Amino acid sequence: MYDIIGDVHGYATLLKKLLLEMGYKKTNGSFYHESRKAIFVGDFINRGPEIRKTIRIIKAMVEAGHAYAVLGNHELNAIIYHLKDKQGRSIINKPSKYFLSLFKTINEYSAQSLEWRENLKWLRTLPLFLDFGEIRVVHACWSDQAIQTAAGLYEDGRLRKKVFRKVYKKNNSEEAKCMWLLTKGINMNMPSDLRVMNNKGVSPRSFRIKWWENLAGYDFRTASFESKFTMPAYTIPKEIVPATFPYPEDAPILFFGHYCRGVGPYLIKPNICCVDSCVTGTKSLLAYRWSGEKELNMNHLVKMSM
Structure with a gap:
């Protein structure tokens, strides 16, 4: 044990x-x-x-x-x-x-x-x-x-x-x-032309994600596994959904x-x-x-x- x-x-x-x-x-x-x-x-x-x-x-x-x-x-x-x-x-x-x-x-x-x-x-x-x-x-x-x-x-x-x-x-x-x-783990790297504000008024260029989930259809908040900030509940554009390992x-x-x-x-x-x-x-x-x-x-x- x-x-x-x-x-x-x-x-x-x-x-x-x-x-x-x-x-x-x-x-x-x-x-x-x-x-x-x-x-x-x-x-x-x-x-x-x-x-x-x-x-x-x-x-x-x-x-x-x-x-x-x-x-x-x-x-x-x-x-x-x-x-x-x-x-x-x-x-x-x-x-x-x-x-x-x-x-x-x-x-x-x-x-x-x-x-x-x-x-x-x-x-x-x-x-x-x-x-x-x-x-x-x-x-x-x-x-x-x-x-x-x-x-x-x-x-x-x-x-x-x-x-x-x-x-x-x-x-x-x-x-x-x-x-x-x-x-x-996996960080979601934001494209240069996309700005999404977190709850601290900052637009992070990357954040830790739930690599164990298939993130298709998820919003930024649900996909995030960050401890320092909270992402907004905007759906992640399908073009930038990161590959994960469910x-x-x-x-x-x-x-x-x-x-x-x-x-x-x-x-x-x-x-x-x-x-x-x-x-x-x-x-x-x-x-x-x-x-x-x-x-x-x-x-x-x-x-x-x-």
Whole structure:
């Protein structure tokens, strides 16, 4: 049986409280449960005040066999940011906004550079998804084709640096599309000649969408899976309806994070659950305690607050 834990983002104290609340005990340097294992959905780093401690907890649990963890987009960005070319120079000429949140992690490891390098190596051993038959776990989006591609990217149990170099330098490669889809989901990119105002008076050029639905005939509000703003209830023109990956009702239960749900809802469908409670904003961490049920149950959610 498994406890699926949402995006921790460096809140180690909150993670410890949640683990203890669920009956985990610290033994030989690792949190352990007699009959259950934890599963972390990615995004362990950045934002919070205890990033180094967070990685230590999760890494110790995974290495001791007490937990599983998948990669999130924040971990992918961290790995890419530290890649060098053949001359030993950073492959990144100009860091984009997606790398800005890394500086908090880098600063926390400023006096422990060796430990950080070892952690980066460890991150490359983590899977991009988990499929246990009755349940599945991914950071942001499940696509059968992307899952198949991801499974073939590992050599000797790890993602090689050459894969990440290709992801960064060739953003339209199959490797890049696969890894970003699994860890970032799908954003609807608005055409340049269409302006739609959200509830904050801003016209977003892109927004996160419900990739598990067929969005034909949907309006912008219903299609959106944003946490920061609400889109208007205008029908999406059929010419710009994005391609998605509808998730069948009879498919295994799927858990993911990434979407910063705040106060919820977390159970999206009987077989789809987002466990990201937006720890940075709400100061709360969420877990779902799966015990073999075929449909998700609200009573199996556990939330721990500061």
